[in-house]
Amino acid sequence: MASGKKQISQLARQFFKLSIVDGRLSEERVAGVLGYLEKHPPAKPLAVLLAYRRLIAGEVAKGLAVVEHAGPVSPAALAAIASAMSARYARPVAAAAKPATGLIAGLRVRVGDDVYESSVSGQLAALSASV
């Protein structure tokens, strides 16, 4: 059972490596991998596809900065954030706005697993934790 999961994970990683070109995710390679899988389905194709999708989603998330905000946020601010994150991660990072009223005011930026926050609710939470 464990070895089966390990094999699925290894196969998905191999497909994922084939989908990367010059350190970036290639849409053409992803389409090619999916076509190959459609023509030559491996054992347990659904599990392999799910693992592959998880890896692709993680890689896509690395190139996308989700900017949660409470209140209006200007396009210039989003562009500045995208530029700053691209410079930080040395790859193109796009910014996508997502309303989040729970922040009260301010921004929370997610890039992959990294989170950057400057919001009223975050400061109040930090204050609560320090007390």
Place this chain on the structure above:
Amino acid sequence: MLSLLLAEITPAAEHTAAAHEAGAQGDGLVHELVTKFGIDGVNVGMQMLSFAILAVVLYIFAIKPVLATMDARNRKIEDGLKNAEATAAKLAETQAAAAVQLKEAQLAANKIIDEARKTSKELSEREAATAIAQAAAIIAKAHQSNELEHKKMLEEARGEIARLVIATTERVLAKKLTDADRASYNEAAARELTSV
């Protein structure tokens, strides 16, 4: 029996003596006395012989056994006295030894009692010290527990107050902040995030 024989013989002897007296009249005062008191030598000799035989017989068959018995009794009495003396000496010796042993036993008993008292006193003091230490430890633990409880209560109260303050602040800010305020705050936040 012998006496009877001697008594029968005596008249003839007396007759013989009378003849002698008659033949020797005038021989003096002794002769007169012997004659007057009727003392006959043969008769006296026979009486003496009879008495001697009686004495010998009595000595052999009566006095000697009695003396032997008396000697045996005396020896027994002497032995008894000696045994009694030895017994008395032994008794005295035993009593002395018993007195010594009793004295030693008394001394040993006194020593044991003293040691027991000393041990009891030490034990009592040790137990008292232990009880005092335990009581002090219990009191200290109770103080510590009270302090911890008090501290915990204060921390809980402070946390609860902070939670209430923050919740209230969040509600107030959520109601009172305008879009302009939020936009301004967001611009500042964007500058902060891009400058990191």
